[in-house]
Amino acid sequence: MSFRIGLVTFPGSLDDRDAARAVEMAGGTAVPLFHASDDLKEVQAVVLPGGFSYGDYLRCGAIARFAPIMNSIVTAADHGFPVLGICNGFQVLCESHLLPGALTRNSNLHFLCRDQKLKIENTKTMWTTGFKQGQEILIPLKNGEGSFQCDDETLNMLESEGRVIARYVDFDPNGSRNLIAGISNERGNVVGLMPHPEHAIESLTGPSTDGLTFFTSVLHQLVGR
Amino acid sequence: MAKIIVEVMLKPEILDPQGQAVASALPRLGFTFAKSVRQGKRFEIEVAGDPTPAQLAEVEKAAETLLSNPVIETYVVKIEK
Numbered sequence: 001m002s003f004r005i006g007l008v009t010f011p012g013s014l015d016d017r018d019a020a021r022a023v024e025m026a027g028g029t030a031v032p033l034f035h036a037s038d039d040l041k042e043v044q045a046v047v048l049p050g051g052f053s054y055g056d057y058l059r060c061g062a063i064a065r066f067a068p069i070m071n072s073i074v075t076a077a078d079h080g081f082p083v084l085g086i087c088n089g090f091q092v093l094c095e096s097h098l099l100p101g102a103l104t105r106n107s108n109l110h111f112l113c114r115d116q117k118l119k120i121e122n123t124k125t126m127w128t129t130g131f132k133q134g135q136e137i138l139i140p141l142k143n144g145e146g147s148f149q150c151d152d153e154t155l156n157m158l159e160s161e162g163r164v165i166a167r168y169v170d171f172d173p174n175g176s177r178n179l180i181a182g183i184s185n186e187r188g189n190v191v192g193l194m195p196h197p198e199h200a201i202e203s204l205t206g207p208s209t210d211g212l213t214f215f216t217s218v219l220h221q222l223v224g225r
Numbered sequence: 226m227a228k229i230i231v232e233v234m235l236k237p238e239i240l241d242p243q244g245q246a247v248a249s250a251l252p253r254l255g256f257t258f259a260k261s262v263r264q265g266k267r268f269e270i271e272v273a274g275d276p277t278p279a280q281l282a283e284v285e286k287a288a289e290t291l292l293s294n295p296v297i298e299t300y301v302v303k304i305e306k
Contacts, residue, residue, distance in 0.1 A: 102297040
């Protein structure tokens, strides 16, 4: 039996299909979840995909946070349920206060779409155990509001607790503090990542297959539970 | 009919590239008065009659939970007649 991983579709989600494909390629069973229902359908982990939920009106992720499915996810996450938020999903996790900080407009104001090199800095979260410490990976980055911002106190906390999971390498795409591309919660079950691992799972369509490791990592962690 | 106004601004320490872009566009049009520009949001909320203290308390709550993100933004609530 393979593990069931839920993919949430909000109005305006774009990458839910790609994320589902990544889950299946990693060996999991992809289960579509709908924003308007609070039913997690007995999934063992959830991915919040990229896109423009609710048109990104007000602030990115601000309205999605109040969707019925998010109530279930926030409650489950507090009990150690694995959650990965990619791009818009990361923004939703910050707005939900599952992760600290906020994502703001790229410092150069441009919508960026590029293959971005990252350095993996924490291999202990549910979603990153398959990487080597310090491993460099190449996955697509595509967003307009990817600049990670927080106050100094939060930044010091993230750094001292090793909760920065990935940093941009060679190029600063958006003015994120300390070049942060992704962070985790204290327990390591909730991870937010601005670039898109689900677009880097096959050499035919992605710049690498590095992204697949996020999905295989969580499946291995679920087996070990 | 009164309006309740909620103004939301990025905290001073948060980078505001939109405001910066506006600030650098102004001199190109010959406007040289601006030392800096910060850009924010304004919500105009219509209510029937004069806003009650209970309504204002609700608006405060909405401003804190939905209209602003306290991590990066501050807000003020005003009444406009």
